[in-house]
Amino acid sequence: MRPETQPDIEPFLQTVARASRSLLLLDYDGTLAPFRKERDQALPYPGVAPVLQEIVRNGRTRVVIISGRDASETAPLLGLDPSPEIWGLHGSQRLKPDGTVKTPQLHESTLDALSAADNWLGYQQLRHMAEFKTGSIAIHWRDLGEREAAEIRGRVLLGWIHLAQEAGLDLLEFDGGVEIRASAPDKGDAVRSLLSEMSANTPAAYLGDDNTDERAFRAINGRGLSVLVRPQWRQTAARLWLKPPEELLDFLARWLKACQALDASGSEAVAAVNR
Ligand SMILES: [Mg+2]
Incomplete structure (x- = not known):
């Protein structure tokens, strides 16, 4: 992908609007949050947490954070309630909804x-x-x-x-x-595993910034939207490039709007049935 040949994301967002369930996969550091030397203070870009909060609460998107960090570190930085699913250590560790962490055994x-x-x-x-x-x-x-x-x-x-x-x-x-x-599942394996848990036509996107995200981009290509989130473009397997924070915020806001669009028509349909 070259920056000048970016795809129009509107058709993709229309599939999100039509689907009853979508999958939004997000790296954390460098993607949702700017880098900080003090890693425990790497809070999301202003505006990111509120829109993600709305997407989570809307209930039509399975939001999963896939980060190189230990999974337990990310939830407090994001501050979402309820917390989305978090996969840590590049996808080899899974934070379960009850707050316990499932980490692979080491030899x-x-x-x-x-x-x-x-x-x-x-x-x-x-x-x-x-x-x-x-x-x-x-x-x-x-x-x-x-x-x-x-x-x-x-x-x-x-x-x-x-x-x-x-x-x-x-x-x-x-x-x-x-x-x-330790030789363990990487972000590409995590994406393949998550996609296999959803039905084949579920709209899916993966947003990341780093070399370690390239495996995830390759895993989702052909099946969903791969998005490089980075101030400067670089050679990448991702199909779309967004400059944070403005273009990232715009993407997330449009995703939320797509989910709310069906909400409106869905509730109208229910009202019509009940009439
Ligand atoms: Mg990153």
Whole structure:
């Protein structure tokens, strides 16, 4: 996709308006919320939470957040009530409606390799840049200059590439960092799994910003709308590009309007039957 060949989204939104149920899949950091060095303060762009709240309450859209974060971190930042479904750790972890988190079991060899990856960071004196999650360690260098970031990336990968190869772990490069993680479902697997739970003609869209979202874009292409949400365009498998926050807000507002449109005609139909 090139920015100049963007599709018209109106026909897609009309399918949302006609469908009794739709699927809206959303990455969190960089997509719904601008990046913050203080990751626990990465709140959504102004206006995003209220419109998502309306979409959730409207009840005709299954809203699912699929994030690289631990699932339990995202709900408090979003602040929606009821909270939408949240899949964490790039889709390998699922936050259930009762608030409990279903996380995959890790093999001992994986834990040993992650411990070695942690030791490597200690040896390189980089532990202060690490985020420790279940089954993974991520290093973040987003707030550093280009040269310093490249130097840190080199030092991390010097140890981690070998460890990942030996233990069968995945290395996942994302905007502003790299993550070593247990070989587990990724965002593409999460999208395929969610689509398989819905009927084949359910309108579906996936919105994301990062390299890790590319697998999700490829998984939904041919079946739904893939949307890159990013201030600058880059080469991507996504079919549509939205610049946050204005174009993102406009998209979500039009999605909500599409859902409300059928509400109106649906209630009219009920009224006609009852007459
Ligand atoms: Mg992101």
